[in-house]
Amino acid sequence: MRYFQAKVAENRVLGGGYFVLRLAGCASLSAAKPGQFVMIRGAWGRDPLLPRAFSLLSVAPAAGTADVLAKTVGRGTALLERSLPGAEVDVLGPLGTSFPTPDASCIDLLVAGGVGLPPLYMQGELAAAQKLAGRSELVYGGRGAPDLVLLREMENMGLALHLTTEDGSVGMKGLVTRALEARLDTHRGKRVRVMGCGPNAMLWAVARLAREREVPCFISLEEQMACGIGVCLGCAIPARSRPYRYVCSNGPVFDAADVLDVNPTSSAGPPPPSECPA
Amino acid sequence: MSAPLDPASVKLAIETGGVAFRSPVLTASGTFGYGREFEGLTDLRALGGLVTKGISPAPRFGNATPRICETAAGMLNSIGLENVGVEGFERDKLPYLRQCGTRVLVNFFGATFDEYIACGAGLDRLDGVDALEMNVSCPNIKAGGIEFGTDPRVLADLVRACRAVVKKPLWIKLTPNTSDIVALARACADGGADGLSIINTITGMAIDARTRRPKIATIFGGLSGPAIKPIALRMVYQVHRAGVPLPISGIGGIQDATDAIEFFLAGATTVQVGTQSFVDPDASGHIVRDLQARLAADGISDVRELVGALRV
Numbered sequence: 258m259r260y261f262q263a264k265v266a267e268n269r270v271l272g273g274g275y276f277v278l279r280l281a282g283c284a285s286l287s288a289a290k291p292g293q294f295v296m297i298r299g300a301w302g303r304d305p306l307l308p309r310a311f312s313l314l315s316v317a318p319a320a321g322t323a324d325v326l327a328k329t330v331g332r333g334t335a336l337l338e339r340s341l342p343g344a345e346v347d348v349l350g351p352l353g354t355s356f357p358t359p360d361a362s363c364i365d366l367l368v369a370g371g372v373g374l375p376p377l378y379m380q381g382e383l384a385a386a387q388k389l390a391g392r393s394e395l396v397y398g399g400r401g402a403p404d405l406v407l408l409r410e411m412e413n414m415g416l417a418l419h420l421t422t423e424d425g426s427v428g429m430k431g432l433v434t435r436a437l438e439a440r441l442d443t444h445r446g447k448r449v450r451v452m453g454c455g456p457n458a459m460l461w462a463v464a465r466l467a468r469e470r471e472v473p474c475f476i477s478l479e480e481q482m483a484c485g486i487g488v489c490l491g492c493a494i495p496a497r498s499r500p501y502r503y504v505c506s507n508g509p510v511f512d513a514a515d516v517l518d519v520n521p522t523s524s525a526g527p528p529p530p531s532e533c534p535a
Numbered sequence: 536m537s538a539p540l541d542p543a544s545v546k547l548a549i550e551t552g553g554v555a556f557r558s559p560v561l562t563a564s565g566t567f568g569y570g571r572e573f574e575g576l577t578d579l580r581a582l583g584g585l586v587t588k589g590i591s592p593a594p595r596f597g598n599a600t601p602r603i604c605e606t607a608a609g610m611l612n613s614i615g616l617e618n619v620g621v622e623g624f625e626r627d628k629l630p631y632l633r634q635c636g637t638r639v640l641v642n643f644f645g646a647t648f649d650e651y652i653a654c655g656a657g658l659d660r661l662d663g664v665d666a667l668e669m670n671v672s673c674p675n676i677k678a679g680g681i682e683f684g685t686d687p688r689v690l691a692d693l694v695r696a697c698r699a700v701v702k703k704p705l706w707i708k709l710t711p712n713t714s715d716i717v718a719l720a721r722a723c724a725d726g727g728a729d730g731l732s733i734i735n736t737i738t739g740m741a742i743d744a745r746t747r748r749p750k751i752a753t754i755f756g757g758l759s760g761p762a763i764k765p766i767a768l769r770m771v772y773q774v775h776r777a778g779v780p781l782p783i784s785g786i787g788g789i790q791d792a793t794d795a796i797e798f799f800l801a802g803a804t805t806v807q808v809g810t811q812s813f814v815d816p817d818a819s820g821h822i823v824r825d826l827q828a829r830l831a832a833d834g835i836s837d838v839r840e841l842v843g844a845l846r847v
Contacts, residue, residue, distance in 0.1 A: 483813040491603030500596040
């Protein structure tokens with residue numbers, strides 16, 4: 258993990274608020290694995306203050322570039338969306354845990370929701386590089402057609418794509434878990450692994466489904482974080498193995514079995530708040 | 536302005552609050568973990584010292600989530616003083632800190648007088664700890680949840696009680712959630728403290744208008760970052776001007792060497808870099824280097840010349 262300055266090499270607008278930033282000067286991210294993330298901050302002065310966490314979409318070791326996919330949701334991402342080639346950004350990374358490596362003896366169902374695509378895209382790239390793309394399938398859902406991006410690139414990797422949209426504009430109408438259920442049915446009896454990234458509610462649904470089918474499941478979680486290195490303790494999530502785990506330093510990729518049963522909406526619930534603020 | 540100097544000749548070292556520091560730039564409690572987290576990201580040996588995460592007698596798991604959110608030029612946090620406890624600190628964190636090459640100040644707190652005393656005594660016996668910093672921004676459960684650090688009489692009693700068991704230098708980190716910071720500072724002097732850290736976070740809240748919910752689980756949290764710097768400067772200056780006979784470590788929104796210099800001018804002998812370490816893990820290193828260069832350029836041979844040198 259290193260803290261360094263990079264430059265925006267290209268800002269590719271994908272529509273729907275989505276964009277891909279290609280950052281030059283990222284040789285130190287060359288060994289990053291799918292699921293790992295970076296903290297990024299532009300030359301924003303005093304406000305907005307904190308860097309933003311992004312899962313890596315792709316790294317190109319030969320060119321020394323790294324790509325992140327973002328969607329404009331707030332001030333930081335809006336500033337990044339407007340950034341032009343040559344703009345300087347501070348980068349800290351690669352950070353966190355990664356998904357299990359592709360395995361010829363497994364079928365990997367990569368489940369992405371909206372802007373949760375990057376680590377699964379990168380996992381698909383890794384599978385393709387290992388000639389295992391045929392053992393991976395991408396189950397990818399969004400609200401509507403604009404939320405499904407980079408489809409051609411993933412087809413070119415050789416991944417089978419199973420698309421869903423809530424409005425039915427592309428692929429199967431409904432939530433991504435519906436398509437996942439169908440894929441689990443298809444592969445019943447085989448060695449299957451599920452890997453997911455997307456909104457937390459989607460991930461808990463994915464994890465529940467995987468547990469019902471007794472299939473290993475790894476999910477990449479998102480939480481507010483200030484530092485990315487286990488210091489601010491902002492990104493705590495309730496876990497089975499300990500009262501809290503940290504998305505930045507114990508994750509973002511977790512074995513769903515550790516974090517499923519004590520998520521905030523479950524009956525077990527998180528530990529009660531203690532009395533001492535700040 | 537005097538003639539420029541060779542940066543290497545500028546003296547940043549300062550002995551203050553019972554501790555000899557290589558430089559007056561420290562890192563603030565809760566923003567620098569237990570030091571090791573920054574290994575490879577900043578040179579700890581360039582720092583004056585680091586202040587650890589607040590330690591309580593027993594480990595604490597902290598508050599429900601969400602625990603943080605960004606605000607205008609700052610952030611709110613309500614971590615809940617999660618920490619490894621005195622035993623865990625000695626066993627798992629101190630061995631690294633003993634050889635990290637900088638001064639180690641251990642922040643501590645309790646939920647009762649007895650807990651404060653037990654924690655202070657437990658940390659006081661540890662080799663490798665240079666000083667203790669007492670966090671008095673905790674609610675006093677027995678007094679209906681009012682912070683220990685907001686009532687001068689309670690605070691003086693608490694400082695006195697801890698002073699009796701702590702032989703190492705004892706600094707008190709004051710809460711800004713008060714109408715009279717000078718009275719609290721005097722209470723610490725009366726209780727026998729060796730130094731003051733001013734300020735802790737300011738209580739605030741943030742609301743999500745769309746969901747109509749508070750942005751952090753505990754509703755209220757501590758505001759930090761550049762947004763609070765004017766308040767911190769004001770409080771450091773008030774305590775300094777009042778002649779409270781304790782050195783001040785200035786904290787609040789320090790992002791660069793200029794911010795640090797402002798705190799020295801207001802009366803601080805050291806500064807603590809807090810939230811900025813989240814923005815730039817080498818922030819304290821940048822500040823030390825830039826401070827040296829700034830002083831050299833301005834012909835100031837010793838950082839102590841700046842302390843309290845505000846022109847009014």
